[in-house]
Amino acid sequence: MIKDFFILALRNLRKRKLRTWLTLTGIFISVATIFMLVSLSLGLQNAVEEQFKSLGADKFFVQPGTGFLGPPGSVGGTILTEKDADNIKKVSGVKDVSESIFGNAKIEVGTTIRYQSVIGMYTKNDLFIETGTYKLNEGNFIRGDEKSVLLGNLHKTGNLWGREVVTGDRMTINGQSFRVKGILEKIGNPDDDSMVLMDINTFRGFFNITERVDWIVVQVNTGENVTDVASRVEKRLRQTRDVTEKTQDFQVLTPEELLSSFQSILGIITAFLAGVAAISLLVGAVGIANTMYTSVLERTREIGVMKSIGARNKDIFYIFLIESGLLGLAGAAMGISLGFIVSKGIEYIAINVLNTNLLQVATPFYLIFGCLTFGFLIGAVSGTFPAIRASKVNVVDALRYE
Secondary structure (H helix, E strand, C coil), X not given: CHHHHHHHHHHHHHXXXXXXXXXXXXXXXXXXXXHHHXXXXXXXXXXXXXXXXXXXXXXXXXXXXXXXXXXXXXXXXXXXXXXXXXXXXXXXXXXXXXXXXXXXXXXXXXXXXXXXXXEEECCCCCHHHHHCCCCEEEECCCCCCCCEEEECCHHHHCCCCXXXXXXXXXXXXXXXXXXXXXXXXCCCCHHHHCCEXXXXXXXXHHHCCCCEECEEEEEECCCCCHHHHHHHHHHHHHHHHCCCCCCCCEEEECHHHHHHHHHHHHHHHHHHHHHHXXXXXXXXXXXXXXXXXXXXXXXXXXXXXHHHCCCCHHHHHHHHHHHHHHHHHHHHHHHHHHHHHHHHHHHHHHHHCCCCCCCCCCCCHHHHHHHHHHHHHHHHHHCHHHHHHHHCCCHHHHHHCC
């Protein structure tokens, strides 16, 4: 019997092709939007999780201020110093520490001028390099206090300077000449791929920054629990900086905390955008309801005939309910296809134009199944009242209806 209801519903939809297509439009656009947003956000989350995994399970970070990943440098007048880094090294369970500083500079290559950030990194160990999972494309890493720079891959491949910049070339930073010692492999993040790195001691003398530290990477000893060591570091810094838990002016961040914070922010943004997309889904649901009400009026005589030959009220109800559900299901299927195509287009632009691999498409089975189920339910709910009205049509009145 249910099979017959589906066959009859499909026949009725085929008879009214134009109206069916117009009704589907509102559903498939909204489902496509929701599918696109969720698939991209899942892909972004997966990409970020992979990056955090690459940090390793033996590192955590310290930065000034109390905001999540605030801007480098002084945050509200608060700074970290080399003294703080030295105090961290003395904490039980800490294996090594790497500091870095951020500054802005005027950079010239030939006649091209750009203003961008320069990073001074600690080069006596590989913590900074390991944290960024940086690998050489050509040349060598900077070792010690030398007047040379290490460049992100876009300096070579991204046409930042109108030509390739390769190992051995020279660039002028704030009026002083630096030799390019190496080019890094592409990371997939435009900020990383366009960065300029130099030794931290060279940076201090060049920018006249004697004590400030913007970012500290801490590596723990083998077998130590990162969270426990991070807690000890936090307590030590409170003592040495003479602050309490309430007045604390720095952050100790483990990879899990960073990932959790990012996921929370991403979840809020995705929920907001999905809520906006749901407005168009509401419009599509109203469209289905309107179509089904019109269909009930047009087929009043047909309903009367079906009832006169033995169709029960619930049979009529199921026919119209299934018909509206199929409208929603078809709209969802089209929406998934459109959403996938658009998402892939955005992924292609992100990788090939924006030079980032963070915007990737993730299409798990539960997302596809959820969108299809959601579309069918929206259609079925939208058609419930028209179906009830159809089931209550009086046989005699229906047969007389013109």
